[in-house]
Amino acid sequence: MTIQKNLYNLLMSGNEAAWTGTSWVMEYDRVFEYTNAQVKQQFEALDDTALAALLDLPTLFAYEKYVGAPVHVGRVTGISRRQKEFAFTFNFDATVAPIPHASFMQLLAELDIDPKWEVNRSHWAVKNVNLADVLHRAGLLPTGTLGPLRRPPQVFISYSWDSPEHRSWVTQLAMTLRQNGVEVTLDQWHVRPGEDLAHFMARGLRESDRVLMICTETYVQKAQQRQGGVGYEQMLVTAQIMREVGTSKFIPIIRQAGHPRQLPDELAVRMYIDLSDGPEQHANLLRLVRDLHDISVPLPPLGQPPV
Incomplete structure (x- = not known):
């Protein structure tokens, strides 16, 4: 057979x-x-x-x-x-x-x-x-083949538990990403009581295509001082960045009220996306979704040189 x-x-x-x-x-x-x-x-x-x-x-x-x-x-x-x-x-x-x-x-x-x-x-x-x-x-498929489907981008969200309001904000971001075809790994959804948090974080960082690092002021402080789960994740991120200097896997996501914006030292020179409250928030979210799906911004047509 x-x-x-x-x-x-x-x-x-x-x-x-x-x-x-x-x-x-x-x-x-x-x-x-x-x-x-x-x-x-x-x-x-x-x-x-x-x-x-x-x-x-x-x-x-x-x-x-x-x-x-x-x-x-x-x-x-x-x-x-x-x-x-x-x-x-x-x-x-x-x-x-x-x-x-x-x-x-x-x-x-x-x-x-x-x-x-x-x-x-x-x-x-x-x-x-x-x-x-x-x-x-049976007349239910136009051709005799089923082509492979493109795997949705896999994203891991790293954040600090600043407050119940902030956790809800992170959950809403994850739900929005899923509604736009992005598979999200989030502790609130994927960690059960009694599970090993360190293993979850290490696996999430390792297996995801991209990592969103939600940079509130508290998150940056914990990352800098290597405190708690944020500090542990930051050590893993730093090690991977050292191995792969040109990687674009880690995306800083700003959610802050003050200026200038703060980033952990390891991410200070990387392009971030600002999702802080304000008129640009929605446009920046769309920009993030396009990037996660690897959809580039179309360039305007190249015109003729001046005579």
Whole structure:
């Protein structure tokens, strides 16, 4: 049996809100249910190599039978381990229209989905089926291929707990970034009671594409004096900057009331984005989003030299 090139993820949920956002969770004991033994063997280690392979597979985001909601086609874009579950992020393929529930139910046999038990249980399966071919033959996919989706930029937010108001501001910034297609790692969302904060910070700084350093006056003071979590993160940032002098990974984000603006010494010569309250805040936020998506500002056309 050939199982290398004809695989897809099936994510089945009984929660009608599961696929309305960009992230969800699945308990460990629900992973690889209704999965062929030979297929399961390739991924059951669930190490970094196996998780990376799962990210490469096209995915059906389906609902249990009683929900009756449309099915979406896309990709899992990120997987992180928690104590009892996987947290994952996902994107839908904009070139594939949502599949009506009735149409999906007619394709269960071709998709290798048990019509009695599997459509009534939340789980994560890997199927030995060419998903693109099934959808194409059913008239649900214009071509017989599903192209890779661009992974959203991964951002880690470093900040100090200045006040409840400031924490809310940081949360709102993270929500705005997610609404604009940026995957955000934030302690308020991704750290559970009892978890190792130092490990979380080190992993976030290491694995993210960009790091937003929210430079309030308190943050700068803690960074300079190497105090608390901010000080620990600053040591890690300094070490990476020393290894990669030209890196643009670390973006200072100013949120300050006074002038001149303050930055930690390691960031003093780097271009910052000012999100302090004021008339330029919205324009600067859009500038940040464009940069995170690597969208350059278009240059005006080059004119003719004067005669």
